[in-house]
Amino acid sequence: MVVARQVEAVQRALGPFFEAVTRRPARPVIADFMAGNPQEPTLPGFVEALRRWSVPTSTDSFAYRPMHEPARQTAAASLTAELGMDFAAQDVFLTRGASGAIALALNTLVDPGDEVVFLSPPWFFYEAMILAGGARPVRVRLEPPDFDLDVDAIVAALGPRTRAVIVNTPHNPTGRIYPAAALERLADRLAEAAQRYGRPIWVISDEAYSRILFDGRSFPSPGLFHPYSMLAHTYSKSALAPGQRLGFLALAPGLPEAEVVRRALLSAGILMAPDAVMQYALPDIDGLLIDVAAIERRRDRMVAALRAQGYEVQIPEGTFYLLPRAPLADDRAFCAHLAKEGVAVLPGHVVELPGYFRISLTANDEMVDRALPIFAQAIERS
Numbered sequence: 338m339v340v341a342r343q344v345e346a347v348q349r350a351l352g353p354f355f356e357a358v359t360r361r362p363a364r365p366v367i368a369d370f371m372a373g374n375p376q377e378p379t380l381p382g383f384v385e386a387l388r389r390w391s392v393p394t395s396t397d398s399f400a401y402r403p404m405h406e407p408a409r410q411t412a413a414a415s416l417t418a419e420l421g422m423d424f425a426a427q428d429v430f431l432t433r434g435a436s437g438a439i440a441l442a443l444n445t446l447v448d449p450g451d452e453v454v455f456l457s458p459p460w461f462f463y464e465a466m467i468l469a470g471g472a473r474p475v476r477v478r479l480e481p482p483d484f485d486l487d488v489d490a491i492v493a494a495l496g497p498r499t500r501a502v503i504v505n506t507p508h509n510p511t512g513r514i515y516p517a518a519a520l521e522r523l524a525d526r527l528a529e530a531a532q533r534y535g536r537p538i539w540v541i542s543d544e545a546y547s548r549i550l551f552d553g554r555s556f557p558s559p560g561l562f563h564p565y566s567m568l569a570h571t572y573s574k575s576a577l578a579p580g581q582r583l584g585f586l587a588l589a590p591g592l593p594e595a596e597v598v599r600r601a602l603l604s605a606g607i608l609m610a611p612d613a614v615m616q617y618a619l620p621d622i623d624g625l626l627i628d629v630a631a632i633e634r635r636r637d638r639m640v641a642a643l644r645a646q647g648y649e650v651q652i653p654e655g656t657f658y659l660l661p662r663a664p665l666a667d668d669r670a671f672c673a674h675l676a677k678e679g680v681a682v683l684p685g686h687v688v689e690l691p692g693y694f695r696i697s698l699t700a701n702d703e704m705v706d707r708a709l710p711i712f713a714q715a716i717e718r719s
């Protein structure tokens with residue numbers, strides 16, 4: 338065996354993802370709803386920030402260096418404004434996107450044999466990341482059609498080896514924003530379980546879409562209720578430039594033994610920080626936001642059109658995804674049919690939800706124009 342045995346399990350977990358994204362389209366793609374990728378020009382402010390900060394101002398601009406303090410301060414101030422509780426710069430750890438933040442949390446928290454609970458349908462990398470971190474993934478299913486946060490099911494999955502629960506809100510792929518009351522109940526039950534098992538149970542809160550909110554909604558973070566929380570944030574979604582890899586992990590205010598955890602995070606993350614240019618650019622990028630109103634309009638247009646065609650689809654509260662039921666039980670076959678017509682969507686089985694498919698609303702309006710008649714034909718034929 339030339340590679341680690343553990344990587345086999347990681348590869349197995351990522352199999353459906355690779356299968357979906359590496360399949361060659363039969364035809365040129367005329368409407369790309371597959372991933373949360375930009376299909377419109379990059380925000381001008383983002384381009385300006387990169388231009389500005391890619392010019393070195395001293396010989397050590399691009400030297401090895403500690404995390405850029407102004408970036409940590411900006412991130413802390415913006416979280417404070419967003420969540421209404423005080424975050425300190427020393428509790429912000431810069432990472433390569435939310436995935437870097439989740440990996441840092443796992444590196445810092447789990448030992449071999451620990452269990453990490455995740456909720457299904459999940460973001461497709463959780464299981465692989467938990468395995469790569471050396472822990473055992475424990476899956477808890479959320480039930481359609483609403484995919485509510487099922488606190489009892491989560492509690493039933495806890496045990497003496499549980500180290501953390503990954504909660505993602507706003508939730509990819511269902512678009513749910515979990516209500517404060519459910520998060521509070523979860524926090525209470527985790528505290529009870531921690532008492533029972535003699536060690537804290539962390540929440541790793543994946544808040545990648547915290548700024549992509551619809552209908553004037555606000556975003557309650559699990560960190561408001563559970564002090565043992567690490568919050569994963571990213572600019573991949575708010576600035577929609579995910580290839581540039583910028584985000585951070587923040588400790589919830591009020592964490593007991595915070596200094597021990599800070600030191601551990603600094604060590605575990607010492608080589609995981611974003612490139613210098615991205616760190617310098619963070620204060621400029623933090624203030625940017627894609628046109629969420631345009632995404633909301635696209636959501637409304639597509640939900641109305643798809644429902645009129647006969648598709649079952651819920652209205653997402655946040656994120657930029659729609660999750661319709663496929664008219665065929667075999668979501669692979671249905672998505673292959675759409676792909677033949679040049680419409681790329683993500684088959685539900687990739688997010689552990691066979692019989693569904695996911696549409697990314699980051700597609701542009703012309704793509705929606707081209708795709709709607711093809712969605713209509715596809716449901717008529719099935």
Ligand SMILES: Cc1ncc(COP(=O)(O)O)c(C=O)c1O
Nearest residue numbers: 434435436460509545571573579
């Ligand atoms: C729920 C969720 N978490 C994390 C990520 C990863 O974000 P990043 O690109 O910042 O690593 C994504 C990206 O698709 C996501 O949808």
